[in-house]
Amino acid sequence: MVSSQMVIYEEEHEQLTLxxxxxxxxxxxxxxxxxxxxxxxxxxxxxxxxxxxxxxASLVAGSTAATGSLAQMIGxxxxxxxxxxxxxxxxxxxxxxxxxxxVVIFDERSSFGLVQLRVKRAYKNMRQIIExxxxxxxxxxxxxDLFGEIxxxxxxxxxxxxx
Amino acid sequence: xxxxxYAQREIILKIVYYGPGLCGKTTNIKFIxxxxxxDARGKLVSLETKQERTLFFDFLPLSLPAIRGFKTRxxxxxVPGQLFYSASRxxxxxxxxxxxxxxxxxxxxxxxxxISMEDLKENLDAYGYDIDKIPFVIQYNxxxxxxxxSVEELRADLNPDGKYPDFEASAIAPNxxxxxxxxxxxxKQILVELKKxx
Ligand SMILES: Nc1nc2c(ncn2[C@@H]2O[C@H](COP(=O)(O)OP(=O)(O)O)[C@@H](O)[C@H]2O)c(=O)[nH]1
Ligand SMILES: [Mg+2]
Numbered sequence: 290m291v292s293s294q295m296v297i298y299e300e301e302h303e304q305l306t307l308x309x310x311x312x313x314x315x316x317x318x319x320x321x322x323x324x325x326x327x328x329x330x331x332x333x334x335x336x337x338x339x340x341x342x343x344x345x346a347s348l349v350a351g352s353t354a355a356t357g358s359l360a361q362m363i364g365x366x367x368x369x370x371x372x373x374x375x376x377x378x379x380x381x382x383x384x385x386x387x388x389x390x391x392v393v394i395f396d397e398r399s400s401f402g403l404v405q406l407r408v409k410r411a412y413k414n415m416r417q418i419i420e421x422x423x424x425x426x427x428x429x430x431x432x433x434d435l436f437g438e439i440x441x442x443x444x445x446x447x448x449x450x451x452x
Numbered sequence: 453x454x455x456x457x458y459a460q461r462e463i464i465l466k467i468v469y470y471g472p473g474l475c476g477k478t479t480n481i482k483f484i485x486x487x488x489x490x491d492a493r494g495k496l497v498s499l500e501t502k503q504e505r506t507l508f509f510d511f512l513p514l515s516l517p518a519i520r521g522f523k524t525r526x527x528x529x530x531v532p533g534q535l536f537y538s539a540s541r542x543x544x545x546x547x548x549x550x551x552x553x554x555x556x557x558x559x560x561x562x563x564x565x566x567i568s569m570e571d572l573k574e575n576l577d578a579y580g581y582d583i584d585k586i587p588f589v590i591q592y593n594x595x596x597x598x599x600x601x602s603v604e605e606l607r608a609d610l611n612p613d614g615k616y617p618d619f620e621a622s623a624i625a626p627n628x629x630x631x632x633x634x635x636x637x638x639x640k641q642i643l644v645e646l647k648k649x650x
Contacts, residue, residue, distance in 0.1 A: 295547075296456045298458045302460075303459065327466065329527075341495045343513045347513075347527065351509060351544075444640050446517075447524065452492075
């Protein structure tokens with residue numbers, strides 16, 4: 290578990306955020322998130338105030354995983370897109386690449402068709418970036434030594450403020 | 453599978469609470485929530501049915517102080533214990549950095565503990581993980597109950613070689629003895645492990 294790490298660097302983070310910002314405008318969306326399949330938030334754009342983004346990320350990953358299991362039960366590999374229709378707000382969730390999930394929140398200003406169309410376009414631009422993320426993560430990061438000199442005292446003191 | 457986000461300068465550790473149904477996983481997480489400084493905790497997400505059964509998972513994000521400028525965040529998950537929910541249990545295990553096994557000390561739950569431990573090993577196996585190689589601690593919960601087994605008996609069932617750090621706890625008690633000790637122990641193991649891999 291500890292051996293494999295998901296790593297996002299500034300460069301790809303910025304590129305993904307830019308694409309999401311554009312997608313918010315093009316799809317007339319309220320907010321757009323990228324989440325990794327294990328439930329971690331990668332980036333959030335649009336009207337995110339008042340949304341518990343961390344909780345949202347973990348629930349989206351959970352529901353995507355459950356949806357994937359449903360797909361397999363009927364002999365599909367996965368459902369690359371799933372959609373939750375509400376009264377005034379809707380959630381469009383699509384799997385991008387092997388590791389990430391794109392979440393679009395929209396309301397009556399937009400429509401499923403428009404979101405679907407714009408997401409497809411954005412997906413083309415994201416593909417390369419996602420590949421880069423995967424390659425870099427696989428390479429690991431030799432200059433990262435976050436934990437090299439951490440002492441037992443450091444570890445103990447981590448808890449003092451929080452609990 | 454820790455998650456390092458350079459852009460946000462944060463590292464996220466995913467910790468999974470595992471154990472038989474009704475052993476006290478949700479209670480552990482709720483106690484941690486109530487015992488944590490409000491600045492350091494996020495929203496508790498609990499997906500429970502009316503019968504107190506966790507349908508999907510509980511989720512609690514916590515933030516610890518920074519390590520070398522990187523905020524350390526803990527994402528605590530509890531998995532549903534019922535065999536019925538075995539599929540969703542597997543999902544939660546994916547990407548875990550460390551596992552806490554919560555055992556129910558009640559005599560009547562002896563078998564359930566053993567089965568759940570076997571199940572955990574199988575789940576880990578399915579992802580190619582070895583329980584002896586990952587950060588892993590055991591908690592014997594419900595020590596307040598008169599129907600409890602002795603720690604020796606629980607150890608013989610679940611930790612016969614004494615390989616894993618284990619703690620007695622009473623997650624329901626107002627001061628929740630053992631709950632934070634358990635959490636700290638697994639976080640410590642994860643950090644030590646991360647240190648080793650560098
Ligand atoms: N006596 C006692 N009861 C407990 C303790 N921890 C949990 N419980 C009770 O056990 C039941 C199941 O707990 P819960 O946390 O929902 O179990 P989960 O299925 O593992 O999430 C609840 O009624 C809790 O109040 C404990 O330490 N002592
Ligand atoms: Mg529960």
